[in-house]
Amino acid sequence: MRRLDPITVEVIGSALSTIVEQMGKAIIRAAYSANIKERRDCSAAVFDTAGRVVAQAEQIPFHLGSLLGITEETLKRVDVSTVAEGDVFIGNDAHTGGGTHLNDIVFLEPVFVDGAIVAWVANLAHHSDFVDRGHAHIFQEGLRIPPVRLYRAGVLQQDVMDVVLLNCQVPHERVNDFRAQMAANRLGVQRVQALCARYGVAVVQTASAMLMDYGERKARAGIAAIPDGRYEFRHAFDTSLWPELLDLVVAVEVKGEEITFDFTGCPPQNRTGMNMVFTALQAIVYYLVKTLIDLDTPANAGVHRAVRIVAPPGSVVNALPPAAVYSRHEVAQRLADMMLAALAQAIPDRVIAASTGITVMTTSGTHPHTGRFYVYNESMGGGMGARASQDGLDGVHMHLTNSANIPVEALESEHSLMVEAYELVQDSGGPGRFRGGMAIRRKVSAVDHQATVNLGGPNNIVPPWGLDGGMPGGLARIELAEGVTLERRNGVIGPGQWGASVTAGGGGYGDPKQRDRDLVRRDLREGRISPRAASEIYGLEE
Numbered sequence: 001m002r003r004l005d006p007i008t009v010e011v012i013g014s015a016l017s018t019i020v021e022q023m024g025k026a027i028i029r030a031a032y033s034a035n036i037k038e039r040r041d042c043s044a045a046v047f048d049t050a051g052r053v054v055a056q057a058e059q060i061p062f063h064l065g066s067l068l069g070i071t072e073e074t075l076k077r078v079d080v081s082t083v084a085e086g087d088v089f090i091g092n093d094a095h096t097g098g099g100t101h102l103n104d105i106v107f108l109e110p111v112f113v114d115g116a117i118v119a120w121v122a123n124l125a126h127h128s129d130f131v132d133r134g135h136a137h138i139f140q141e142g143l144r145i146p147p148v149r150l151y152r153a154g155v156l157q158q159d160v161m162d163v164v165l166l167n168c169q170v171p172h173e174r175v176n177d178f179r180a181q182m183a184a185n186r187l188g189v190q191r192v193q194a195l196c197a198r199y200g201v202a203v204v205q206t207a208s209a210m211l212m213d214y215g216e217r218k219a220r221a222g223i224a225a226i227p228d229g230r231y232e233f234r235h236a237f238d239t240s241l242w243p244e245l246l247d248l249v250v251a252v253e254v255k256g257e258e259i260t261f262d263f264t265g266c267p268p269q270n271r272t273g274m275n276m277v278f279t280a281l282q283a284i285v286y287y288l289v290k291t292l293i294d295l296d297t298p299a300n301a302g303v304h305r306a307v308r309i310v311a312p313p314g315s316v317v318n319a320l321p322p323a324a325v326y327s328r329h330e331v332a333q334r335l336a337d338m339m340l341a342a343l344a345q346a347i348p349d350r351v352i353a354a355s356t357g358i359t360v361m362t363t364s365g366t367h368p369h370t371g372r373f374y375v376y377n378e379s380m381g382g383g384m385g386a387r388a389s390q391d392g393l394d395g396v397h398m399h400l401t402n403s404a405n406i407p408v409e410a411l412e413s414e415h416s417l418m419v420e421a422y423e424l425v426q427d428s429g430g431p432g433r434f435r436g437g438m439a440i441r442r443k444v445s446a447v448d449h450q451a452t453v454n455l456g457g458p459n460n461i462v463p464p465w466g467l468d469g470g471m472p473g474g475l476a477r478i479e480l481a482e483g484v485t486l487e488r489r490n491g492v493i494g495p496g497q498w499g500a501s502v503t504a505g506g507g508g509y510g511d512p513k514q515r516d517r518d519l520v521r522r523d524l525r526e527g528r529i530s531p532r533a534a535s536e537i538y539g540l541e542e
Contacts, residue, residue, distance in 0.1 A: 012207035016055040024057040026184040032176030041126035052301035062400035065283035066099035073097020085112040086154030096146035100280040121188035128377040135273035143167035215302030220257035222293025233342035240456035273326035275319035353507030354464035355398040356382025359457030382503030383437030392437030392506035432470030432508020445498035456489040459504035470508030
C-alpha cells in the first residue's frame, strides 16, 4: 500500500498509544491485589504480526523485556496457522521466553480481523507470590510457565489454571488478578479491531510500519547529536545478596547514527537472584536510549534498530539456564546509572547523577483474622540523582520501576501490619550545586501475629555517586527491632516487633559550595538538610 499522509499516521499512532494506556488502566481498576491496584506494577503493549512492539504503555519500562520475550518465543514455538480467535497464551519463565522473573506473569492474545491475525496485545502484572524461596537457581524461585495456552478459542483451560494456582501461595489473589489481565487483553483486542474497522487493516498496518520507521529516524537523529566516541564506566556494585563487590563495566560507543552498549567484562552469573536474561538487558538499554533522545519519540521497535547490545552469554547481564533471576532489578537499576555516567563524558548536561537502587521489603504470614496466607511486597523508592540544572526528586522510583507506593491505609487494612514510620531522610540527598533527591524510611511492625520478613538491596556499602564535583547520596540500610535478626535477608518478627528499610539518596551534581544560598536556606528551613550540613558542606555562614 502507498505511504500514508503524516496526519493519518499520527492519528493512528495516538490511537494505539491510547489503547495500551487503556489496557493498563483496566488492569489497575479490576485488580484484586494491592501490588497491582495500588502500586500499579503492570504494563501493556501492542505488537504487529511479526512480534515487533508498536506501542507500549508508559508504566514500567523494565516490563518491556518480559513482553518482548513472550511474543518472540510464542511466534517461534507455535504454528501461527493453528492459533484461533480467543486463544490466550500465559508465561513467566525468563529462560523460555515468558518473562524476566517468575513473579511477572504475561498474557498474550492475537487480534483477528476477517479470520486473520492483524496484531497481538499483551499485558503483564507482577504477582506478589512465591515467597520464602531460595535463589541458588531458578527452580527454587517459583512455578516456571513457558508460553502455553490458558484459553483456547475463548475457553479457559481449567487444567492449566489448576496447575498454576496449585503452585501459588496466595491463589485467591492470583485468580482474581488473572481475570483483570484477561479483561485488559479483551479490551485491547476490541479497541484494535475497532481501529481496523474504522481505517481498514491495511491502513492500520501501514501506519504501524511507518510509526516504527519514524521511531528509527528520531532515534538516529538523537544519537547523531551525541559526539562520536567510546565512553566507559566501571562500578563496584554492592548488594546484600552477595558477600563481595561486583565489578560491573559498560562501554558506550557512538558512531554516527548508531550506538552500541558493550557489557564485556561484567562478572559471570552467580547463585543468587541478581542475574538478568538478555531481554531484561534489552529493556534497560532501550529505555535509556529513549530518555536521551526526544521524549516524544514513540516507544516502538523502530527505536531498537539503531541500537546494538553486546553481552557475553553466561554473564550476570546475560544469564543462561538455570540462573536465578528474582532480584534482577538490582543490577539493572545500577546499569542504567552506569550508562548515564559513561555518557556524562559526552553529554554532561543531558544526564543525571546516580539514583537510589531498589530496596525490597516483603512481609508474609497468616492473617490472624481471615486465616489466609498473605504477601506484602514493595520495592522502595528513594532519591533521584541531581541534574545539571535541577535538584533530584525526593522519594521516587527511578529508571526501570516507575511503580507507586502502597498507601499506608491499604497496607494496614489488607494485612495485619502497622506502618510506624514513612518519611524522607534528612541529609540523604547528595550535596551539590544541585542536590540529589532524599531517601525514604519505612518502618513496618507486626500487630498480632508472627510474620516472615525479607529486607535488603544495594547501596549499603557504595552510595550512588555524584557528577561534576557533586557528592554521593546517602547509603541504604536496614533497621531492626531488638531481638530481630536477618540471615540472607530473611527473618521473623513477632507481635510488636518491626523492621525498617532506609533507601539510598541520589547523587549531587556540581560543587556544593556553588549552590544558591536561598536554596540552601530553603532546604535547611524545610528539614531536608541539617544545620551541620548547611555549614560544613554548603558553607552557609548564618
